[in-house]
Amino acid sequence: MSASTIGRNGGAPHVELRRVTKRYGAVTAISDLSLTVEKGSFTALLGPSGCGKSTLLRMIAGLEQITAGQCFIDNQDVTDVPPAQRRIAMVFQSYALYPHMTVRQNIAFSLSVAGAPRKVQDERALEVARILQLEPYLDRRPAELSGGQRQRVAIGRALVRKPEVFLFDEPLSNLDAKLRVQMRLELAKLHADLGTTMIYVTHDQTEAMTLADRIVVLDKGIISQVGSPLDLYNAPANKFVASFIGSPSMNVFGVDVAGVKDGRATVVLPGGGKALVRVGAASADARAVELGVRPEHLSIVDPQDASAALGGVVALIERLGNSTLLYVDTPAGQLIVEGEGNLEAKTGVSVGLNISEAHAHLFGAAGATL
Amino acid sequence: MSAPAQIEDYAPSLATRRLSRLRQWDLIGLAITLATVIVATLWAFPLYWALVTTFKPEYEVVRPGVQLWPEHFTLENYAHVLLQTKIGIWYLNSLITSAAVTILVVIMAAGAGYAISQLQFPGRQLFWWMILASFMVPIPALIVTHFLVLSQLHLINTLPGVVGPQLIAPVTVIIYKQFFDSVPKDFREAAVIDGASEFQLLFRIYLPMNWGVTTALAIITFIGAWNLFLWPFLAVSSEDMMNITVGITQVHDAFGVQYARDLAVAMLAALPVAIVYLVFQRQVTQAIMLSAGIKG
Numbered sequence: 001m002s003a004s005t006i007g008r009n010g011g012a013p014h015v016e017l018r019r020v021t022k023r024y025g026a027v028t029a030i031s032d033l034s035l036t037v038e039k040g041s042f043t044a045l046l047g048p049s050g051c052g053k054s055t056l057l058r059m060i061a062g063l064e065q066i067t068a069g070q071c072f073i074d075n076q077d078v079t080d081v082p083p084a085q086r087r088i089a090m091v092f093q094s095y096a097l098y099p100h101m102t103v104r105q106n107i108a109f110s111l112s113v114a115g116a117p118r119k120v121q122d123e124r125a126l127e128v129a130r131i132l133q134l135e136p137y138l139d140r141r142p143a144e145l146s147g148g149q150r151q152r153v154a155i156g157r158a159l160v161r162k163p164e165v166f167l168f169d170e171p172l173s174n175l176d177a178k179l180r181v182q183m184r185l186e187l188a189k190l191h192a193d194l195g196t197t198m199i200y201v202t203h204d205q206t207e208a209m210t211l212a213d214r215i216v217v218l219d220k221g222i223i224s225q226v227g228s229p230l231d232l233y234n235a236p237a238n239k240f241v242a243s244f245i246g247s248p249s250m251n252v253f254g255v256d257v258a259g260v261k262d263g264r265a266t267v268v269l270p271g272g273g274k275a276l277v278r279v280g281a282a283s284a285d286a287r288a289v290e291l292g293v294r295p296e297h298l299s300i301v302d303p304q305d306a307s308a309a310l311g312g313v314v315a316l317i318e319r320l321g322n323s324t325l326l327y328v329d330t331p332a333g334q335l336i337v338e339g340e341g342n343l344e345a346k347t348g349v350s351v352g353l354n355i356s357e358a359h360a361h362l363f364g365a366a367g368a369t370l
Numbered sequence: 371m372s373a374p375a376q377i378e379d380y381a382p383s384l385a386t387r388r389l390s391r392l393r394q395w396d397l398i399g400l401a402i403t404l405a406t407v408i409v410a411t412l413w414a415f416p417l418y419w420a421l422v423t424t425f426k427p428e429y430e431v432v433r434p435g436v437q438l439w440p441e442h443f444t445l446e447n448y449a450h451v452l453l454q455t456k457i458g459i460w461y462l463n464s465l466i467t468s469a470a471v472t473i474l475v476v477i478m479a480a481g482a483g484y485a486i487s488q489l490q491f492p493g494r495q496l497f498w499w500m501i502l503a504s505f506m507v508p509i510p511a512l513i514v515t516h517f518l519v520l521s522q523l524h525l526i527n528t529l530p531g532v533v534g535p536q537l538i539a540p541v542t543v544i545i546y547k548q549f550f551d552s553v554p555k556d557f558r559e560a561a562v563i564d565g566a567s568e569f570q571l572l573f574r575i576y577l578p579m580n581w582g583v584t585t586a587l588a589i590i591t592f593i594g595a596w597n598l599f600l601w602p603f604l605a606v607s608s609e610d611m612m613n614i615t616v617g618i619t620q621v622h623d624a625f626g627v628q629y630a631r632d633l634a635v636a637m638l639a640a641l642p643v644a645i646v647y648l649v650f651q652r653q654v655t656q657a658i659m660l661s662a663g664i665k666g
Contacts, residue, residue: 061559061563062563063559063562063563082562083559083562083563084562084563084564084565084566085565088563089563090559090560090563092556092559092560093556094554094556096554096556096557096559096560098557098575098578098579099579100578100579100581109561109564109566110564110565113561113564113565113566113567113570113574114565157560157564161564
């Protein structure tokens, strides 16, 4: 895919990137990327460190110059428009709250630099503080606030500008696990209340899956896949997306294709077992392939059972309460199996593994789903 | 029961060793304290000597021998300096020029430091190298050039003439640049998105975030300007335009130099700086350390 032109049908494009490239000297961070974000949507840019997701967000914000291509917001070409005139607001990972200003001054900063009367500044700051439950802290400085409160102030500073588009750059990364879940809910509620377009950068697939109605998975500066959280989970376009989405990760191992008939491939697994996998038409002559199956789509059966495609020995058991993870050593390598919370299992016991045909994926040599 | 006996035997020797180690430390501590007191006394003695001398009549001052306390205590020298000289004008001149130097140096150095640190413009690197190079040139080496330039501008014998050459403060620019470099770029970007101009960024974000540095630099610049002698001495010959440091040289009469009077005016000249130093001791120390760090 040289130009990744992906958008969802139907909604009006609010933010649009047309064939944008970003180079830093000889290094290409973003390569010929196109993307549309619909008005009112919550879009997550997801990918590992260094995939270019923050660069993409910063290009939309106007903080990074676009080497080639164009950026549109509300059908206006903003490629060369300064950040302040793009009608966007951004929440930074570090919050970037001015330490010498009170919460009120931080929230009202954009109004203050625009020369708004003090009365208007105070009113708007109060209005935003009310939405974010920050009223008791208006006269405190950032150093006197907890992580969650600082995060809310950062959101408040964005909110006060009444922007067309909210940009979030990993805003929950500095919070502890419990607070992160709480802030996630607050962000989701905020989006539901405001209905403003939000673009959210994260490397945490759980954040992306729970918050976004659309996820853009990036890998090495190009778009791997765009879709709803469940689309990405159930029908990954390639091995990268399949491995990146889901926790624990999908099990992927090499198999041989014995034959393809009626959209179903018979694959020979390491150890000699066979399994059926649904495939597209393009896979007819594929040879070097890999099979991907999520931990919850492997089930434990008797090693002698006819449905056991793989055999192995339980090496490790992790009990998470609501589920149990078994690490099973098989001829295909160590595979993770997710079972019920009360699954009876012991380490060192031989087990058979059954693969759910409906949920198995076959990846070609280049990693694309067959 | 041999083990407890051994412990008992061992215990006193351990305690003795600890005690002797403590004594050893105490001796070292005592020696260091004594050395410090001696050095401090040697350093402070001239100040004490000067202060005591101001309260002596002149004949006691010139009398041979060391006299640590005035035989006849007098305030005549201070009275003479305060009533018979132009010390009021000199104070005012010092205050005006030192305040002007401080305000201008801080504003210009903060602006230059901000520009070099945060803005992208052609020649930025060259500008930076020039500033680095300029503080390797001792100011007295340029003093003749300064005199010629200010003379051509007809600024000799004026207060702006006294202020002008003191505005060359590359170290202050370097310190500001380094501090502005260390401000995380998120602050700048957040403000840029909020629509802040470069001036607003400097005066509302960068300077307030580095207020401690500004205070320290302002105090040390003020003290430096107040104490400066060579340039104000060369730039001014009119008594009405003199700073307090230069004014000291004018305290004489038909009978020549009167040491007690000279020292009295020197004491009065040093008084504001001493007060500033005592009040802002922490900031002054910080500023000296900052400058020392730059000067390496």
